Every structure is written in C-alpha cells, then in structure tokens.
Amino acid sequence: MITRRDYLKLSAAAGVALAISPKLLLADDSPRALITRAIPGTTEQLPVVGLGSSASFSRVAGEGDTARIRGILEALVREGGRVFDTAPGYGASEEVAGRAAQEAGLAEKLFWATKLNVAGRHGGAADPAAARAQLEQSYARIGKSPIDLVQVHNLGDVATQLAILREAKAAGRVRYIGLTTTFEQQYADLERHMRQEELDFIGVDYAVDNRTMEKRIFPLARERGIGVLAYAPFGRRRLWERVEGRALPDWAAEYDIATWGQFFLKFVVSNPAVTVATPSTSQPRNVVDNLGAAIGRLPDEAVRRRMVEHIEALG
Template structure:
C-alpha cells in the first residue's frame, strides 16, 4: 500500500482499530472460526453460494519474486485474511508475478481449499487464450479455479466460449467479465444482456459512482454477482481525506477508519457482492475486514457520506 494510506492509518488512534483475536487454526473452507462467523456474506446469485464480502486484490502489490524479501509480508497478509474468514482472492496474468506469488502461498497446507480463487484471461484469439489460461493453472498450482473472467472485455466472445467449455468440464466453477473504466460500460451492458454471466467486476467508489446508475441495477436484474475493483480510487480517496477525522455520523454504521468508511459505502449497495481492495500487509487485512462487520449505511446515510466527500 502507498505511503498515503500509511499516513492515513498512522493518524488513527489505537481505539479505532477493531479488536481481533489471534490467528485461528488452519481449517477447511466449510468450517468457520469464531472470528469468521461475524463476517457479512452475500450469495453469488447463479448458485446461491455465500462468500464473505471483502476480498483481496493483487494488482501491483503482489508483483514480486516468490522467495524474495517482498514475499513474506504478502504470505502473512493472505494467511491472516484466510484465518479471519476471508475467502475471495483476485489476481490476473496481467499483474506481473502475482499469480506465481499466489500459487506459492496456496501450495501451503490447506490454504487452497480455504480460498475462493479468481483470475482472468486477457488474450486475443482462441489459441492465445487457451495458452494463457493453461499458464494460470500452472502458476496458481491448482487443478480448479473458482472464477475466470474475461479481463477488460478483451476478445470477449472468443474467450467466453473457452470459459464455458472449462466450466462444463469442471475446471472452473464460475465465469465472468471485468472492466475498470467507464468508457467500457456500454460494451459491458450489452454483454450482460446477451450472456448469462456468473460474475462481473467493475470500478465503483464513493467518488466514482457511475456504476451505481448503470451497471449495478442491471447486475441485480440479471442475477449477476458484482466484484468491485479500485474501491479506494487507486489512493485518490486517501489523498482526499489525509489528515482529516472521520465524520461523527460514521459511528452510526460501526465505522472506525477511513478504509472501512469507503468499503462500507460500496457494500451498502445491495447489488455489490464483494469489493477486492489491494491488501499487501497484515494490518490492512485486519482493518479492511472490519468493513464486513457490524451495520452498513442506509440510504440516508449513504447520501450523507456522498455529500461529505463531495464537499472536500
């Protein structure tokens, strides 16, 4: 995470951090630790399978050499995330060595069985797509990937055909498509209307709300799960609130830190299944998972949050 977020978190008082017990013993994805039991979950509409509402994104921060000095903090963050009841981990071939890093972590003990592992395909043409997907299986060191999505709508029809075949064969459990820019919303809307996607991934944040007007209602109507990328606006929001105290009304929905403020806003939209903020340190895992506990803002509180941020 950037220095900007470090500065924001450093300014919080110790009382602002939710108390967390020690690491739970390793367990299967079906078992629940006492810590995991209070995490909010939402179902994937196409199956009804519930998933915890905060995931890990691996863009940028997980692009390190496995076994390098940058690897242990990432391993610690992922293990802590799983021990606290998190499951959804999102990566992609385009994220440098992130798939390799995650594969090395997932190979330990029963970690793979406890994770809901997501990656993407970003290739032109059938053979290139097949090769990239095969590479993802090798890098992630698994025979089953929970979700593969077409990354940024690249050669969508070709890659979706391959993903449908993989799903039919039992190699993947869910398929979908992603974008992170508003200029692709028209293409994403058209795709969502003509295809039955299990999951989409889209950009959405308290200061970037167009998805709430266009994509999220359509996802709700089509029965599509929604993962949210860049819920912090790629540090834009942390820059905006640097040095500022939380507004007093944040306590009304059990919010103790700025990251929780931003994540609870995203989660308070009923169509959102799971934002996937980047988490490269244990302390960010502990803080962000706090957004999956307690109350969420209601409609009136959402408006107050928007007005407060818009006024900065």
C-alpha cells in the same frame, strides 16, 4: 475515532499488527461474524470484503517476496476472508500468490478469482491456443481445480475468450465465469455483453466518489442475476489523498466504522448489487482493517447519501 494512518502507526509501534482481529477495529469493540452475500442464483455465500492483488500487492510479488505474500493471504483466511482476486496481467501476483498459498495450505480455503486475456487492453484478436495456454498456466500456478472464477479481463476479445471459459465451465474446470473492465470507454460494451451473454460475474470499478455503475450496470446486474466484484474501492489513491489529515465524522461510529478504509468499503458493500469488494494491499494489517468493514451495521440509503455528501464537501 482515528484515521487509518494513525491506527497503523499505533499498531506498528505496539508490534501487534498481525495479531489483531477485525473486532478490535469496531467502534464498540464487539465481536461479530463477517457479513456475507450470496452469489446470485446460488446459495453460496461469500464474505463481502476480499483481497485484490494489483498495485502494491503486485509490486511486492514482483520482488519475489513469497513470505510477505504468504503473510497477507494468511491474514485474510485467519480473519474469515475468502475471496482473492488476481490476474496473469498483474505482474507476478498470480504466480507468487499461488506458490505462497500452496506452501501455506491455503489454496483450497480461498475463493480464487483470476482472469483470462491474451488480447491485451487495447483489443485485437485473441489467439485461442494462447488463451488456453494462459488458462492452463493459471491452473498450475493456483494449484486448484476447478478454479472458482475466471473472467475475461478488460473485455479482451470477448467472443473468443468467453467461449473458451464456457468450455472450461462445461468441463467442470471453472465454477463461474464473467467479464471485467475498469475503463469508462468500455462500459457500454460491458452493458451489451451483460444483456447478450450468460454471465455469473462482472468485475468493475466502484467507490464513494466513482458511482457511475449505479446508473445502469448495477441495476442490470441485479436484473440479470450477475454477481459483482467491486474493484478500486479506494479510488486507487484518490480517496486517501482526499481525507489526508482529516478525522472521521462522529456519526461513522453508529455504523461500526473505525477507520477511513472501513468508511470507503462500507459504502461500497452496502450497495446490494455488490457481491464482494476486493481492495488491494501489501500489508497484512490493512487486510485486517479492511475486513472490519464486513462486520457490524451497514449504511442505509440515507446514510449512503450522507457519506457521499461528506466526501464531496472535503473538496
């Protein structure tokens, strides 16, 4: 068993990072299909691990490196992934990824999840004309209609912007709609909207060291038949810093976990409320590693508790 860092060093040294398949990251090296989960209320299945586009992905996009972004998206699709989560608020991510996907002929192969927010993170009223213009910009960038999923980002003026998304869904231009937040002070508002609105999805932060969603939001999502995109499954950088220089526990192999990235992701996607986890990365080899968490055995409740205890014991 090796750490993600050791694995990446080895693969880079061997020059094979882009050629490996997720099966090579499994403890027993056996080929298996990606685990999928149905969007609630439908028969549509999605691989439980996708790709996000904030953080390092956004930085690469901001450099205008379309070729590198294309390589990341190609790795996702080649290895069986589909879900790509982005937003106009993630710098150049939506624009550059859309261009790269169209150039590579991937636009129709991806499940595009983007966002709508002209109200801003700190609230305020959204200009309906500006919101509609932003949505049209997303259509142009992504090159796909209908867009699979559009969510109101960070609960920005939900009344105005969710109404616009409902119009787009009714017109057949958006397949699914929802709300997102990764801010604790907005969790109560999110719960209220989940009870009052007809939503297909929510997008929230969730990780082995960040389990607030298990208390109220996830049970409500299951009750209401709402899909969940899990953001920040690595705790942004927190979890990587916590396991720095540490080897995986031996028992992780029993659940086809070969790297810390897969450990973190298997905890997230083993929660039945989670439809897809969308870790962000700027490296194709990380995409492949992450997809390894969508293969093989998932932890049961007892093992999930053991995973939490193990991470907490690291201090």
